[in-house]
Amino acid sequence: MKSPHVAAFFLAVPLLFSAGCASPHRYAYMPPPPPQPPYSSVPPLIEQASREGFRIGSDAGLRDAYRGAGYQPRRDRAFHDTPGYDPAFGPYGPYRDAFRNAYLQGYDRGFYRR
Template sequence: MKFSRVALPLITAATLFAAGCASHPYYYAQGPPPPPYASVPPLIARADHEGFRAGAEDGARDAYNGFGHQPRRDRKYHDTPGYDPALGPFGPYRDAFRSAYLRGYDQSFYHR
């Protein structure tokens, strides 16, 4: 059996092409499951509730009496009432309280 000059390169190319097309399984590791829904810590939830309520009361009072928009001058903003040491440290409570206070004050003062 005699191969022509054209047949040999064609057979070689077909063999290489078929070998390159062999399927190789691809395995991958599945990522970790998503973290569970993060709930708000009780300390922050309480600060948010107390701060918003206090800010809304003071904002409504200032708007009604015509005192002007001055939320950082109110005593409750500085004293941050409602803190319970059993729930956690004071710093995060104070920050969350003041943020919520300003939201409540603005909403109530501007009637939003």
């Protein structure tokens, strides 16, 4: 006479092994994405423009504040001429825009002595 537990065991074993195989989901190994480039990498053109624009703008702002000329950052010749451009770094348009933005920030800091 067979034990009812033995019969149940032999019926349950095939169900356990087939349950994992009957899954409709297929999983594939996906490698992790490549690392992102550092966000602090600034092109040399923009770095040069920002450095020069801020330096020249802060000097001009300090000069205008000392003379009592009033806040006039866009009247300075350097704002329009954007000195320090080197064609070896790249196109002029991005340099001009970065220079003028940094110039205005520098002028503000120099004029208000912040």
